[in-house]
Amino acid sequence: MAETTEDLEQAFEAKIAAEEKIEPKDWMPEAYRKNLVRQMSQHAHSEVIGMQPEGNWLTRAPTLKRKCILLAKIQDEGGHGLYLYSATETLGVSREELIDALHEGRAKYASIFNYPSLTWADIGAIGWLVDGAAIVNQISLQRTSYGPYARAMVRICKEESFHQRQGYEIMVELARGSDAQKAMAQDALNRWWWPSLMMFGPHDAESAHSAQSMLWKIKRQSNDDLRQKFVDQTVPQAEAIGLRIPDDALVWNEARGHYDFGEIDWDEFQRVIRGDGLCNRQRLRHHKQAHDDGAWVREAMAAYAAREENV
Amino acid sequence: MSDIGLYARRLGDDALILGQRLCEWCSNAPVLEEDLALANTALDYLGRARLLLSYAGSFDGKSEDELAYLRGEREFENLLLMELPNGDFAFSMARQYLLDVYEGGFFAALAQSSDEQLAAIAGKAAKEVAYHLRRSAEWLRRLGLGTDESNARTQAALDELWGYTAELFEMDALEERLAAAGVAVDRRALEADWRAQVTRAITEAGLQVPETAWSVRGGREGVHTEYLGHLLSELQYLQRAHPGLSW
Numbered sequence: 001m002a003e004t005t006e007d008l009e010q011a012f013e014a015k016i017a018a019e020e021k022i023e024p025k026d027w028m029p030e031a032y033r034k035n036l037v038r039q040m041s042q043h044a045h046s047e048v049i050g051m052q053p054e055g056n057w058l059t060r061a062p063t064l065k066r067k068c069i070l071l072a073k074i075q076d077e078g079g080h081g082l083y084l085y086s087a088t089e090t091l092g093v094s095r096e097e098l099i100d101a102l103h104e105g106r107a108k109y110a111s112i113f114n115y116p117s118l119t120w121a122d123i124g125a126i127g128w129l130v131d132g133a134a135i136v137n138q139i140s141l142q143r144t145s146y147g148p149y150a151r152a153m154v155r156i157c158k159e160e161s162f163h164q165r166q167g168y169e170i171m172v173e174l175a176r177g178s179d180a181q182k183a184m185a186q187d188a189l190n191r192w193w194w195p196s197l198m199m200f201g202p203h204d205a206e207s208a209h210s211a212q213s214m215l216w217k218i219k220r221q222s223n224d225d226l227r228q229k230f231v232d233q234t235v236p237q238a239e240a241i242g243l244r245i246p247d248d249a250l251v252w253n254e255a256r257g258h259y260d261f262g263e264i265d266w267d268e269f270q271r272v273i274r275g276d277g278l279c280n281r282q283r284l285r286h287h288k289q290a291h292d293d294g295a296w297v298r299e300a301m302a303a304y305a306a307r308e309e310n311v
Numbered sequence: 312m313s314d315i316g317l318y319a320r321r322l323g324d325d326a327l328i329l330g331q332r333l334c335e336w337c338s339n340a341p342v343l344e345e346d347l348a349l350a351n352t353a354l355d356y357l358g359r360a361r362l363l364l365s366y367a368g369s370f371d372g373k374s375e376d377e378l379a380y381l382r383g384e385r386e387f388e389n390l391l392l393m394e395l396p397n398g399d400f401a402f403s404m405a406r407q408y409l410l411d412v413y414e415g416g417f418f419a420a421l422a423q424s425s426d427e428q429l430a431a432i433a434g435k436a437a438k439e440v441a442y443h444l445r446r447s448a449e450w451l452r453r454l455g456l457g458t459d460e461s462n463a464r465t466q467a468a469l470d471e472l473w474g475y476t477a478e479l480f481e482m483d484a485l486e487e488r489l490a491a492a493g494v495a496v497d498r499r500a501l502e503a504d505w506r507a508q509v510t511r512a513i514t515e516a517g518l519q520v521p522e523t524a525w526s527v528r529g530g531r532e533g534v535h536t537e538y539l540g541h542l543l544s545e546l547q548y549l550q551r552a553h554p555g556l557s558w
């Protein structure tokens with residue numbers, strides 16, 4: 001007997017309730033699929049667009065060792081992008097379509113990469129704070145309900161913790177360096193701190209996709225809980241190297257067992273998402289340019305593959 | 312600096328300068344897979360540069376970074392091919408192929424050097440080069456036999472690169488002395504095999520072996536194209552702006 005949509009929905013809900021993973025060939029509600037494509041492709045695009053602000057210092061890294069570490073790190077990010085595109089493709093959408101959506105503004109990437117990497121200390125701050133925030137989010141996503149996404153996260157988390165450490169190491173070195181180096185480190189922290197907190201998204205009450213994503217267990221912890229976790233783990237790291245977090249309201253709350261911190265400038269958050277960041281246009285143009293410049297190579301690859309098949 | 316130190320330094324320069332060029336591909340490749348592969352290749356070159364420059368520096372108490380960041384244009388002795396701007400993907404891949412064939416022969420020979428340190432570094436490099444060559448040879452074929460456009464671009468790249476290849480097989484007094492002592496590779500001896508292998512691959516890829524209409528040289532004497540100075544300005548910027556600090 002043919003299963004009705006209701007039967008399928010029930011089976012799907014039962015799996016979610018039982019903490020079983022949904023796999024590519026399983027039936028899933030169209031809205032669940034769409035939600036995943038949105039989130040996973042945004043995640044993939046973020047990894048790839050994130051190569052730009054870090055790549056901005058690759059040819060200017062201050063030592064050969066730092067250059068090698070940074071290049072290996074950026075390469076990892078590209079690898080994560082590749083892995084996430086593949087995981088997204090299991091939902092029946094091609095990488096080409098995902099990239100078109102990015103270029104046409106239908107898909108997003110993490111808004112943090114619309115900020116410029118101005119000094120070498122920014123490379124430290126990006127690793128320490130941006131990767132640090134990403135890990136908090138990704139650790140939580142290891143338990144996400146879609147199997148390929150959860151497995152991608154397990155693998156990605158292993159590499160991200162190295163990235164966070166390399167960023168922090170850069171900051172440690174600068175913080176114990178010359179006055180100019182210390183000032184460079186503090187300036188980078190000042191500029192990257194708030195955007196890093198924004199990475200967790202709006203407050204839970206205002207988050208567009210949060211409620212449904214939590215029900216489907218695509219998302220496992222709320223934006224505000226994850227943000228708190230990040231603040232709690234990062235404040236002592238800043239103190240340890242004598243850098244000041246740019247928030248006058250930051251204070252340890254004994255009763256809560258957490259740090260209290262100031263309100264995020266949500267106007268800035270919205271402005272940068274909407275296009276008012278220093279690098280929004282540059283990031284997209286760069287990606288599109290590389291893609292367009294490579295069109296003849298991809299055509300050659302396809303023509304050669306077809307030729308080989310016919311031989 | 313001793314002869315061996317100077318020799319290690321120029322080989323380190325070869326690796327450093329092409330490694331730096333390959334870094335420029337980051338986030339600019341035609342497909343994400345190639346971005347990763349180019350980064351891999353760059354990492355091999357930079358790793359090799361570190362080993363060779365550290366060894367070179369060990370002869371007069373200099374660090375790899377002092378050698379990489381604090382010398383000027385005339386003190387770099389890399390082969391000119393390494394410093395040429397990346398051009399399009401065909402140019403970078405054709406250069407890589409020509410160099411991979413050269414480096415395959417070169418490092419196999421250097422692995423037999425009487426200098427243990429150079430022999431060990433060459434042994435490691437030879438393994439990397441084998442992988443690079445497999446990839447660049449595939450690309451040469453793919454681009455040569457792909458579309459009219461990819462064929463034309465690759466042909467144009469070969470025609471431009473060709474004039475820089477004579478330098479690969481020329482020896483100066485330093486290398487002559489070291490080759491006689493069993494330390495350095497006699498690069499003249501690599502040319503016949505290189506020419507045979509490259510001619511075969513270019514022809515099989517539906518491309519023409521360029522006519523030898525012109526050739527330039529100077530890298531090993533520190534006489535470079537104008538491109539090198541700009542590459543070094545970028546590479547050395549932070550160390551020059553903030554001298555003597557730890558990073």
